[in-house]
Amino acid sequence: MEYLIAFAVGGLICVVGQLLLDVAKLTPAHVMSTLVVCGVVLDFIGVYDPFIEFAGAGATVPIVSFGHALYHGAIAEAKQNGVIGVLTGIFEVTSAGISAAIVFGFLAALFFRPKG
Amino acid sequence: MTKAKQSPSMQITKATYKQLASRFQPKRNVLLNSWRAFWVGGTICLFGQILQNFYINVFDFTEKTASNPTVATLIFLSVLLTGLGVYDNIGQYAGAGSAVPVTGFANSIASAAIEHRSEGFVLGVGGNMFKLAGSVIVFGVVAAFVAGIVKSLFGLA
Numbered sequence: 076m077e078y079l080i081a082f083a084v085g086g087l088i089c090v091v092g093q094l095l096l097d098v099a100k101l102t103p104a105h106v107m108s109t110l111v112v113c114g115v116v117l118d119f120i121g122v123y124d125p126f127i128e129f130a131g132a133g134a135t136v137p138i139v140s141f142g143h144a145l146y147h148g149a150i151a152e153a154k155q156n157g158v159i160g161v162l163t164g165i166f167e168v169t170s171a172g173i174s175a176a177i178v179f180g181f182l183a184a185l186f187f188r189p190k191g
Numbered sequence: 192m193t194k195a196k197q198s199p200s201m202q203i204t205k206a207t208y209k210q211l212a213s214r215f216q217p218k219r220n221v222l223l224n225s226w227r228a229f230w231v232g233g234t235i236c237l238f239g240q241i242l243q244n245f246y247i248n249v250f251d252f253t254e255k256t257a258s259n260p261t262v263a264t265l266i267f268l269s270v271l272l273t274g275l276g277v278y279d280n281i282g283q284y285a286g287a288g289s290a291v292p293v294t295g296f297a298n299s300i301a302s303a304a305i306e307h308r309s310e311g312f313v314l315g316v317g318g319n320m321f322k323l324a325g326s327v328i329v330f331g332v333v334a335a336f337v338a339g340i341v342k343s344l345f346g347l348a
Contacts, residue, residue, distance in 0.1 A: 078240055085236025085292065086229035092287030093228035097221045103290055104326045110291065111331040119338040132240035135258050136265065136292045137232070142331045149339035161339035165332055171259040172266060173328070176297045177320065179270040184304035184316045187274035 077131055084133030107138055114142025144168040224286050231281065231288030239265055239292075262293055269294035273301040299323035 088110075095106045117123040123143045127134040134140060145165055152164025166173065242264055246257045272278040278298050282289045289295055303322045307315035321328065 078237055081240035082233040082237040086233025089228040089232025089288045089291045090225045092291040093225050094221070096287055097219045097224055104323055106287065107290065107296070107327045108330040111327050112334045115331065115334040115338050119342065132243050132261070133236045136236045136239040138291055138293060138296055138327065141293065141296070141327065142334065145331050145335035146338055149335050150342060153339060153343040158340065158343050161336060161343060165335055165339070172262045172293060175263040175266045176300045176324070179267050179297065180300040180304040180320055181316060183270045183274040183301045184308045187305050189306050189308070
């Protein structure tokens with residue numbers, strides 16, 4: 076059941092992205108930026124945590140959760156260290172994702188040639 | 192003053208230009224595209240769930256800490272598939288289905304890095320890596336900063 080929900084919810088978020096591409100005629104960069112900001116807003120109003128509770132990886136794998144993670148890190152640090160925590164904590168949770176993407180991306184450029 | 196302003200045919204051309212142009216744009220099959228995005232995106236999330244449970248059960252991560260290795264693994268696989276030229280084919284088929292998951296974020300970084308390698312490692316790879324992913328990070332961080340400031344000034348318990 077857990078897997079079915081992850082599949083369905085993750086798929087539906089991708090459909091929203093596809094509709095933004097096809098119907099609203101946004102560029103991929105605009106779609107991704109919109110979804111990330113949506114993640115921040117959804118977490119700000121307190122909806123995203125219960126959503127993750129419900130959908131698991133269906134909610135954490137789409138890029139929406141990147142916004143959620145940015146906001147979460149900022150708030151967690153702000154609770155401990157005051158307002159400056161918003162700055163110091165913003166990459167706290169997403170650090171693994173961004174670092175991995177940079178390192179692996181760089182290694183890929185070392186080892187692979189462009190195709191086509 | 193100008194002839195173009197007086198001639199009615201010019202205005203008609205302008206008004207109907209979009210209509211004329213749209214005839215030559217490829218038709219978008221919204222339903223088919225959505226279905227493809229749905230099942231591919233869903234499958235990626237399903238795979239993420241399998242990975243997450245694997246990390247929880249085998250390496251004793253908790254539900255919260257498991258998302259870090261899960262995301263890192265997905266990113267690694269996505270970069271590998273990008274380097275092998277497979278991910279771009281998936282993207283052609285699935286559209287947003289492969290772009291919206293975190294794997295699409297990694298794909299945009301890796302493909303930009305590989306593509307600009309010929310311009311050198313500093314200016315090419317380093318400078319262009321975040322060409323596409325940069326906007327995601329910038330808007331995410333700015334939005335999170337604003338929301339975080341508002342929350343910590345007015346609503347922090």
